[in-house]
Amino acid sequence: MKVIQQLRAMPSRDGDGVNIMRVADFQRLALDPYLMLDEIRSDDAKDYIGGFPAHPHRGMETFTYIRKGGFEHRDQLGNVRAIRAGKVQWMxxxxxxxxxxxxxxxxxxxxxxxxxxxxxPAKDKMRHPQYQDSGNSEHATLSDGNGQLYLLAGHWQYGSESADAPLMGLAANGAIADLTLPAGAISQLDLSQYSTVALYLYQGRLQLSGGGEVDAGNMLLLDPKAPLQLHAADETAGMLLLAGNAIGEKVVQMGPFVMNTQAEIMQAISDYQSGQFGEIV
Structure with missing residues (x-):
């Protein structure tokens, strides 16, 4: 495993005072096509009870994965869906x-x-919105005899097994999965077909090939052409794997809007303020 860059998740707040840990890169775009990852993790309802009241988006995709608890999603398209543990949602x-x-x-x-x-991609930023979730679908789990790969989005091969996740069609051929490795386990994946591969460690520690360890709360940008060998330290390791193909376009971001120029950002604000996005009924 060749680590190109390590990014530490930083504490932040969003929505109505929700405590999160965030990795974001809207400037250098090292994680292209990925822009941001927020982790919400607490057993204290005060950290998340305010949720995320109605707010707009344009020009990007959100992918939500729940491991514990759940959220209710509502939008102006008429979708009202509960996303519970083990399920995903893509907008x-x-x-x-x-x-x-x-x-x-x-x-x-x-x-x-x-x-x-x-x-x-710029060509898709003004297309009609799309929504999917896996509420009524099964998630495949693949194994290489050591780790367990829980498929969230895209097509995956792991060991001698391959399968599609319940959600397909993410921007830039995005593929996301949740990998669990027991303490001391070593596992290998081939993701060389992608131009971007990243790993967010949310549990345990990984041993690095050059020596040393990385602990939970870190995002690793990896070289997709190098062998991706993962080695859990002395406890179970849990991580999200993010793969995709870089879009390679300039990004201008302001709050919930992600466009290619400042003029497009200003137009998004104007369109939202004038009611063109609609409202949740």
């Missing part, structure tokens, strides 16, 4: 979405989840 916002994500009232045992932002 390709295109020209405009207004949505809210609020903690489920019956999910009272804490919350652990992720929201990942992907960029969209």
């Amino acid at each position: 390709s916002t295109g020209r405009g979405v207004v949505h809210s994500e609020m903690p489920l009232a019956d999910a009272d045992s804490g919350l652990h989840g992720f929201q990942i932002w992907l960029n969209m």
Whole structure:
């Protein structure tokens, strides 16, 4: 495993006071097509109970994965869906979405989840919004005899097995999976077909090939052409694998809008303020 860059998740707040750990790169675009990863993890409802009231997006995709607890999603397209543990949700916002994500009232045992932002190519940023979730679908789990790969988005091969995740069609051929390695386990994947591969470690520690270890809360940007060998340290390691093909376009971001020029950002603000995005009914 060849690490190109290591990014530490930083504490932040979003929505109505929700405590999150965030990795974001809207400037250098080292993670292209990925822009941001937020991790929400707490057993104290005060850290997340305010949720994310209605807000807009344009020009990007949100991908939400819940490991514990749940959220209710609502949007101006009429989608009202509960996303619970083990499930994912994808929203390709295109020209405009207004949505809210609020903690489920019956999910009272804490919350652990992720929201990942992907960029969209300029040619797609003004297309009609799209929404999918895996609420009624099964998620395949692949094994190489050591690790367990829980498929979230895209097509994956692991060991001698391959399968599609319940969500396909993410921007830039995005593929996302949740890998669990027991203590001391060594596992290998081939993701050389992608131009961008990153790993977010949310549990345990990984041993690095050059010596040393990396602990939870770190994002590693990896060389996709180098052998991807993962070695869990002395406890179970859990990590999200993010793969895709770089879009290679300039990004201008302001809050929930991700476009290619400042003029497009100003137009997005104007369109939202004039009601063109619609509203949640």
